[in-house]
Amino acid sequence: MTADASLKIAGLYQNLVKITDFVTKWARTARLNDRAMYAVQMSVDEACSNIIEHAYGGEGKGDIHLRCELLDAGLRVTIVDFGRPFNPQLVEAPNLRAPLEEWGAGGLGLFLMRQLMDEVSFSFKPGRNELVMLKKRTPPA
Amino acid sequence: MTADASLKIAGLYQNLVKITDFVTKWARTARLNDRAMYAVQMSVDEACSNIIEHAYGGEGKGDIHLRCELLDAGLRVTIVDFGRPFNPQLVEAPNLRAPLEEWGAGGLGLFLMRQLMDEVSFSFKPGRNELVMLKKRTPPA
Amino acid sequence: MLEITGQELRRCDLVKVRGRVDSDTAPELGRALHDIIKAGRFKIVLNVSGVSFMSSAGLRQLIDILKTCKRWNRGNLLLAEASPKLYEVLELAGLLSIFSVYKTEAEAVGSF
Amino acid sequence: MLEITGQELRRCDLVKVRGRVDSDTAPELGRALHDIIKAGRFKIVLNVSGVSFMSSAGLRQLIDILKTCKRWNRGNLLLAEASPKLYEVLELAGLLSIFSVYKTEAEAVGSF
Ligand SMILES: Nc1ncnc2c1ncn2[C@@H]1O[C@H](COP(=O)(O)OP(=O)(O)O)[C@@H](O)[C@H]1O
Ligand SMILES: Nc1ncnc2c1ncn2[C@@H]1O[C@H](COP(=O)(O)OP(=O)(O)O)[C@@H](O)[C@H]1O
Numbered sequence: 001m002t003a004d005a006s007l008k009i010a011g012l013y014q015n016l017v018k019i020t021d022f023v024t025k026w027a028r029t030a031r032l033n034d035r036a037m038y039a040v041q042m043s044v045d046e047a048c049s050n051i052i053e054h055a056y057g058g059e060g061k062g063d064i065h066l067r068c069e070l071l072d073a074g075l076r077v078t079i080v081d082f083g084r085p086f087n088p089q090l091v092e093a094p095n096l097r098a099p100l101e102e103w104g105a106g107g108l109g110l111f112l113m114r115q116l117m118d119e120v121s122f123s124f125k126p127g128r129n130e131l132v133m134l135k136k137r138t139p140p141a
Numbered sequence: 142m143t144a145d146a147s148l149k150i151a152g153l154y155q156n157l158v159k160i161t162d163f164v165t166k167w168a169r170t171a172r173l174n175d176r177a178m179y180a181v182q183m184s185v186d187e188a189c190s191n192i193i194e195h196a197y198g199g200e201g202k203g204d205i206h207l208r209c210e211l212l213d214a215g216l217r218v219t220i221v222d223f224g225r226p227f228n229p230q231l232v233e234a235p236n237l238r239a240p241l242e243e244w245g246a247g248g249l250g251l252f253l254m255r256q257l258m259d260e261v262s263f264s265f266k267p268g269r270n271e272l273v274m275l276k277k278r279t280p281p282a
Numbered sequence: 283m284l285e286i287t288g289q290e291l292r293r294c295d296l297v298k299v300r301g302r303v304d305s306d307t308a309p310e311l312g313r314a315l316h317d318i319i320k321a322g323r324f325k326i327v328l329n330v331s332g333v334s335f336m337s338s339a340g341l342r343q344l345i346d347i348l349k350t351c352k353r354w355n356r357g358n359l360l361l362a363e364a365s366p367k368l369y370e371v372l373e374l375a376g377l378l379s380i381f382s383v384y385k386t387e388a389e390a391v392g393s394f
Numbered sequence: 395m396l397e398i399t400g401q402e403l404r405r406c407d408l409v410k411v412r413g414r415v416d417s418d419t420a421p422e423l424g425r426a427l428h429d430i431i432k433a434g435r436f437k438i439v440l441n442v443s444g445v446s447f448m449s450s451a452g453l454r455q456l457i458d459i460l461k462t463c464k465r466w467n468r469g470n471l472l473l474a475e476a477s478p479k480l481y482e483v484l485e486l487a488g489l490l491s492i493f494s495v496y497k498t499e500a501e502a503v504g505s506f
Contacts, residue, residue: 013418038479045449049417096488104457109450115486154306186337190305237376245345250338256374291504388499392403
């Protein structure tokens, strides 16, 4: 079984709730359990916040396109923006053993996405940045 | 409508639960509301504890007879013991304005019974002490 | 049968009692609280949310502990999360003038 | 929309936040906590039991406040009553090494 749905929405922080509702609905359809659903919600929230803040450099500067696909393995979410590209390789993961003073330097968002999702991959074409994330369905215990 | 039930039980503190269950059942049958039911429970508990402690001077020294009567007005509970009589007139109500050091001198139990019930009356015949308490049913608001 | 659980916090002891506090069980509660006092700790928060019934024997026990705790200004026995029924009894018995009753454990603990 | 309620206790402030803490709402939470800090109070317990969702923007905000509170040993920001989901996120993000998370408000308040 496969199915997919898409959402095009303005890059505004207040739209994060609608974006979450959209992916939650499809995460549920994909029969993800509560933990997996929360992982998807956090990662998508994070990705879209980054797009607004970093790719567009602020609110209301461009749209975000989301696509949810039901796969046999679980749920795939694709998020596209048309702003500034970046090099994810250059973003260092935070040092979880660092003393408190060194915390908060950034990189926490991408790190969490990678921790929470099973696959996270960025691809950049001129004028179009694409992020694909996969969350697998864990068989009921 | 009137109806009545009685319970004869040994004067042991561990029997207070059974005594409470008995009066609770009849308080419910009398359609007392929660507050009124709690008032009956506390007062009966208090009266029976006093009987064990003061009238019998300890546990296992004598029985307590309880009787519940459903009246049009509410519930009447009669409690009889066969121990030492006392003079309720001589028991002073606690001074609720007293400083803390003067608290705990006693008299709280009888005071609470009188506060909680609509009628409280003692009568003493040789070898038989009787306490009659009435809790009225308040019409549903 | 009472269920009594205690926890020593930094500035006070937090004790939770569940069940029926009557002449039969009040001594149990008294012992638990006296154990804390005997260890030299006089600041106690008693969470009474789980108390289904409190007779005057229970109240007497609490008054006794309160007096011991407050002596020489060394502490207090605070009540937390009294049910409406218990609150009413405390009020009728005039005990609100000597006991402080807090809505939540945290507020009681935080007042020490 | 967040619901934030605060209460000044004797030795710390108790703040309760309810709702979704994301990039949109995290600044609100930040302002509420900074108001306490600006008033010179650096001991804060944050009850997060009502947080339905916390994004990394929310976590970043908390880290920022934590650092400000702990500076010169003058205080701390303690979390209380984290849901299992939130706890897992804190764990994944490595934040359990810098945040103290308490099961109950009372334990957190009582640790100051
Ligand atoms: N979608 C994006 N577009 C452009 N730059 C991004 C994007 N996502 C992340 N970045 C860059 O990666 C860095 C790390 O991002 P992140 O891990 O979310 O932490 P933070 O936002 O706290 O800096 C950002 O500071 C930014 O420079
Ligand atoms: N059933 C009883 N039989 C004998 N004496 C009683 C009885 N009930 C109460 N008393 C006397 O009245 C006093 C006050 O009783 P009470 O108000 O219950 O307070 P307390 O038991 O704390 O002294 C008792 O100390 C006792 O002398």
